[in-house]
Amino acid sequence: PILLEARDVLGGKIAAWKDKDGDWYETGLHIFFGAYPNIQNLFGELGIDDRLQWKEHSMIFAMPNKPGEFSRFDFPEVLPAPLNGIWAILKNNEMLTWPEKVKFAIGLVPAILGGQAYVEAQDGLTVKEWMRKQGIPDRVTTEVFIAMSKALNFINPDELSMQCILIALNRFLQEKHGSKMAFLDGSPPERLCQPIVDHIQSLGGEVRLNSRLQKIELNNDGTVKSFVLQNNSVIEADAYVSAAPVDIFKLLVPENWKEIPYFKKLDKLVGVPVINVHI
Ligand SMILES: Cc1cc2nc3c(=O)[nH]c(=O)nc-3n(C[C@H](O)[C@H](O)[C@H](O)COP(=O)(O)OP(=O)(O)OC[C@H]3O[C@@H](n4cnc5c(N)ncnc54)[C@H](O)[C@@H]3O)c2cc1C
Incomplete structure (x- = not known):
């Protein structure tokens, strides 16, 4: 698989950055609940269970x-x-x-x-x-x-x-x-995302940063022909999965798909703007 990430940092809403003093700025401090079986399976499969600090x-x-x-x-x-x-x-x-x-x-x-x-x-x-x-x-x-x-x-x-x-x-x-709540023992890009990237790469996959999807090109029958990126490169694949947030995905949905009931439901979904203040 090829994973395409628009930004130059891993993690999406769990992304974090180091400032010039070496301190981490997180998009938002994240709680991992006991009620998240999938994320716990992911930690287990990556062999990083010990990075969750349970309170x-x-x-x-x-x-x-x-x-x-x-x-x-x-x-x-x-x-x-x-x-x-x-x-x-x-x-x-x-x-x-x-x-x-x-x-x-x-x-x-x-x-x-x-x-x-x-x-x-x-x-x-x-x-x-x-x-x-x-x-x-x-x-x-x-x-x-x-x-x-x-x-x-x-x-x-x-x-x-x-x-x-x-x-x-x-x-x-x-x-x-x-x-029950747990916190990650460090910054999410390093402690959670990087092991995911390593795992994908160890199996022959690729993770590309700075690769923003700009357009979903369709075949005549309405199936996906290719992904066109902002840098004009074209990606063709056997299967395509979008994990973009709803507001962004709404902008990417091809015109022909907008009346399909599955995609029509997107109209009612609206994102909530969030600002995170670090003191
Ligand atoms: C401040 C804050 C605090 C939170 N706290 C918690 C918490 O404590 N516990 C909890 O469980 N959840 C919490 N959440 C929610 C949680 O962060 C999200 O539910 C989760 O990270 C969503 O993951 P995602 O992969 O669906 O989307 P995202 O993390 O948004 O990932 C989408 C990715 O797609 C990329 N992308 C966007 N457009 C394109 C494009 N055109 N081409 C290529 N890539 C693109 C983005 O750059 C991003 O990396 C919090 C959210 C915020 C904002």
């Missing part, structure tokens, strides 16, 4: 009304899922009162029992609307779900679909280590 199994929230204080959701190791998550929620008294816990738990029961079908059916509601429907006060949405909505999609509970929160909560509640 104790807790979710710690800053308290908006008590600056400097933190509220913990501790998941006990001895309990299986979902009991470890339920225990963590029940034991937390700073952010949720008992009536709020009960209302929240009742709200989650259909998600746990109904699974994916229930979760997808909540796509029409924002997080804020769903919480209000369960009778959960706006205070909880402000204290817990602003943080969770921003962490998942960089937007607020009155904009985010409840489906996103339920997908995450379902995974966290159904898998014992789903919400």
Whole structure:
């Protein structure tokens, strides 16, 4: 295979750069959750499992009304899922009162029992609307779900679909280590991307930086003829895969493909601009 990367750095949204003092600037500090089986398989296949530094199994929230204080959701190791998550929620008294816990738990029961079908059916509601429907006060949405909505999609509970929160909560509640977090032990381009490049190259593949795809050329039957890059070179292959972000891919979709239902769904997907400030 030939992997074409537009920029001069590996990693996309996990890219990082070294400044003149040798310090790393990351696009965003990345958490690896226990609920990511594919990424863990990737680490395993590359033989770099030891580069994930697992933290104790807790979710710690800053308290908006008590600056400097933190509220913990501790998941006990001895309990299986979902009991470890339920225990963590029940034991937390700073952010949720008992009536709020009960209302929240009742709200989650259909998600746990109904699974994916229930979760997808909540796509029409924002997080804020769903919480209000369960009778959960706006205070909880402000204290817990602003943080969770921003962490998942960089937007607020009155904009985010409840489906996103339920997908995450379902995974966290159904898998014992789903919400356990790990950090990489160094910069992603060096510690994760470079081993991927080495693996591809060891099998005869190529990774080319500064190779921006500019146009997807089609055959008469609508299949891909070639990729034309910004530097005018043309790549022909047996199979083509695009892993470009949605906003960029929308610009690359050939005119003939735009009315195909599969690609038409892209219209509704919009990216969220994110700025990362390093202090
Ligand atoms: C600030 C921040 C913090 C985040 N924190 C977390 C976190 O803690 N945990 C978590 O799980 N996720 C987190 N994410 C989300 C995560 O980074 C992304 O979901 C993931 O990196 C997306 O990977 P990707 O390969 O799909 O896309 P990208 O990483 O965007 O990769 C797409 C690649 O395509 C390249 N490209 C674009 N156009 C072209 C073209 N025309 N030709 C060739 N190449 C092209 C880009 O340069 C890029 O390298 C965070 C994201 C951000 C921005």
